[in-house]
Amino acid sequence: MSSGRITYTVSQLTGLVRAAVSASPALEDVFVEGEVSNLRMPASGHLYFTLKDAAAGLRCVCFRREAQRIPFHPENGMRIVAHGRVDVYDSEGVYQLYVDALEPAGLGALALAVEQLARRLSAEGLFDPARKxxxxxxxxxxxxxxxxxxxxxxxxxxxxxxxxxxxxxxxxxxxxxxxxxxxxxxxxxxxxxxxxxxxxxxxxxxxxxxxxxxxxxxxxxxxxxxxxxxxxxxxxxxxxxxxxxxxxxxxxxxxxxxxxxxxxxAAIQLRDEVATRAARLRQALRQEVAVKRRRLDAARERMARVSPDRRVPGMRQQLDGRAQQLRAALLRELGAKRRRLDRAAGRLELASPVRRLPAEREGLRRRAQALEAAGRALVRARRAALDGSRGRLEALSPRRTIERGFSVTLDAASGAVVTDPGQVAPGQRLRSLLAGGEVESEVVEGGSGGEASTP
CATH class of the missing domain: 3.40.50.10550 (Hypothetical protein af1403; domain 2)
Incomplete structure (x- = not known):
């Protein structure tokens, strides 16, 4: 191999190709016609598709800002004309068309684009009759x-x-x-x-x-x-x-x-319309006046039949009778209320606290004396019961038993009371409580015949 050869990295070679493509004015402003395939429209709003014919395919990308200006929705299988520039996509080392405009190819595709737009605007409510x-x-x-x-x-x-x-x-x-x-x-x-x-x-x-x-x-x-x-x-x-x-x-x-x-x-149509409506208005007014006049006449007749001049005397007589009835009813009600008041005053006097106070005070004094006597008797009984319990407790006290000449033997380590020879073993330390003090001892031999040595 020649020592003067030049070896490129993939990135370097891709950069050379990209520079050559970018330097070509013919690839900066191109129109390409073909059939759409592999169309993708992600959430980003960009369009990715391939334009193909019978012999080749061209990858295309249309970014969101340009895609929003496209007046129709591309579909797979649709023939379109794309405008843009050719450049190299470094990451994959392929060339592609960066599209800035799309239009349908042929009249049929153009009609389809119009139909798509009409459906979209209608769904949006732009043609709603309520908005007109x-x-x-x-x-x-x-x-x-x-x-x-x-x-x-x-x-x-x-x-x-x-x-x-x-x-x-x-x-x-x-x-x-x-x-x-x-x-x-x-x-x-x-x-x-x-x-x-x-x-x-x-x-x-x-x-x-x-x-x-x-x-x-x-x-x-x-x-x-x-x-x-x-x-x-x-x-x-x-x-x-x-x-x-x-x-x-x-x-x-x-x-x-x-x-x-x-x-x-048209002016003549307006004049005819105005004349027609004026005639209708006059006819309606005449009919309305006639109806109102008939209603007025009927009202006058009703008013004559119910004239106040004809009804006042009878109403005055009714008023006098009602006034007399009202006075009599008021006098009856007043007498009944006075009698109820007198009865209530008598009951109130009988139940007066002033009259009941001496008897209540005497009863309270007697109850206080009885309570005091009962308390003294209860204290005496409780004191007697306490003295008896104290005597019995002192009689059963271990200290009194020891004072009578007995002793109590305890395990020196645990403090447990020893009541049986079987509870001790040779070498075990014992503590005996006597009336004059305590004695410690050691078991020499356990069992019933055991002996304890006193140190």
Whole structure:
């Protein structure tokens, strides 16, 4: 082998490859079309998948920030176009595409992406009918968002001018087709709702192909419509065209002209409506007055029948009779209460503590004397019993037994009383209690014939 060869580590060689890839401008901005496989969407929000065709596969990663901007949900088997840059993943030594944008490949995939977005926004409640606002009955000023050069804005303004000449119209121009159209429409909606005195907004566009209407299939446009502070009426394309913006709007019209008719009622229709309602109101008022007059007449008749002038004499006589009954009842009740009070006073006098005090004091004195005598007798009896117990106790005391000439022998070690020769053994130390003191001795021979020596 040549001594001048160069040997790389795996990391060094991977670094060389990465540097070569990074130095290639063609790999910094690439579009790749293929079929999605091995799709993974972990909780981190990143997307990992492989783009493949019949001959090769390319690993791809789309980080969370870029993945959140993708307008559809990739699925295994879907053909897509991915945009990004190619770089080398050092840990595994493989190259992969770092994706910053995805779009479906072909019209079928594009329609699928729109359908997915519509289902997701509907599940979120963005199209809920309960969130849609009513249109004003008589708008004073209307904002029309559309291309300034298109036929849609001219049709809408013509219809408004013909139906209600007094309604003000403000055109908010925007592009309605192309890559920047969604952002432009969102900006136009924001400008329109900031204008002074706007009561309703028309978002209109003429007909076109499915791809031409993609600006109105955008999630941000739908959210801008739903978040607008002013009611929005859409008139996009032809009658057969329905976009996500139509679902998000407060009202949807099949064409721009129909949107203008829906937002602004015709003046002649308003006059007819006012006249019709006025006639109905007058008829209702006449009927209400007639009903009230009949009720008033009936009330007058009832009042005449129950007039106070006709009822006062009888009521006065009833009042006099009730007053007499009340006085008699009060006198009876007063006499009964006085008699009950007299009886209670007599009982109270009989039960007075002042009258019972001398007898109670004498009884207490007698009970105190009896208690004192009983106590003295009990003390004498207890003292006699105690003296007898003391005599018996002294008679049985071991000390008295010793004083009469007897002795008590104890084991010198344990202090236990020795009552039988069998309790001792030769060499055992004994202690004898005598009347004049104690004597210690040692057993020379145990048993009944044993002898004890005294040291």
């Amino acid at each position: 606002r009513p249109l004003p009955v008589l708008p004073r000023r209307v904002a029309v968002i559309s291309s300034s050069s298109g036929a849609a804005v001219r049709d809408a303004c013509t219809v408004i001018g013909r139906r209600a000449p007094g309604v003000g119209v403000v055109v908010v121009p925007t592009i309605v087709q192309g890559e920047g159209a969604p952002a432009a429409v969102v900006l136009a909606l924001d400008r329109a709702q900031r204008l002074s005195g706007i009561d309703v907004i028309l978002l209109v566009r003429g007909g076109g192909s499915f791809e031409d209407l993609m600006a109105f299939q955008d999630e941000q446009v739908a959210r801008a419509i739903r978040g607008c502070a002013i009611p929005v009426v859409t008139g996009i394309g032809h009658e057969t065209d329905t976009t996500i913006a139509d679902h998000a709007a407060d009202r949807r019209a099949p064409t721009p002209s129909a949107a203008a008719e829906m937002a602004v009622p």
